[in-house]
Amino acid sequence: MILLIKYILPILIALNSYGQIDDQTKHFYAGFTIGASTALVTNHYIKRPVISSLIGFSVGTLAGIAKECIYDKRLNKGTYELQDMFTTSWGGGCASIVSISIIINKNGKDRNRKGSSID
Numbered sequence: 001m002i003l004l005i006k007y008i009l010p011i012l013i014a015l016n017s018y019g020q021i022d023d024q025t026k027h028f029y030a031g032f033t034i035g036a037s038t039a040l041v042t043n044h045y046i047k048r049p050v051i052s053s054l055i056g057f058s059v060g061t062l063a064g065i066a067k068e069c070i071y072d073k074r075l076n077k078g079t080y081e082l083q084d085m086f087t088t089s090w091g092g093g094c095a096s097i098v099s100i101s102i103i104i105n106k107n108g109k110d111r112n113r114k115g116s117s118i119d
Helices: 002-016 023-046 049-074 082-113
Strands: none
Touching: 023 049, 023 082, 049 082
16 A cells, blocks of 8 residues: 555656646546556555556456446446547556556565565
């Protein structure tokens, strides 16, 4: 959870400080935030970086599909756009890459602190 606050929150605050954000960027941020949060929390419990990042990507993608297909299309609460679904999924994919590198980097630092060498 500290990783989430340490890495993801400052990025979102910095990006949000530029003023008005267009719709595609919001979808990307939503997918990124959901994917990274899911990957980091999942890795905290299962300690498998690759599986955690795949789960993060999947949840970010499913969030985009659910938002567009259920909220926008079925409930008529917004405008259904296929591009929004892909952009949210793209954010989840980028988050999985970033989160796996954060997890691996953290695991390497933990190993070095414990005194073992990396071969």
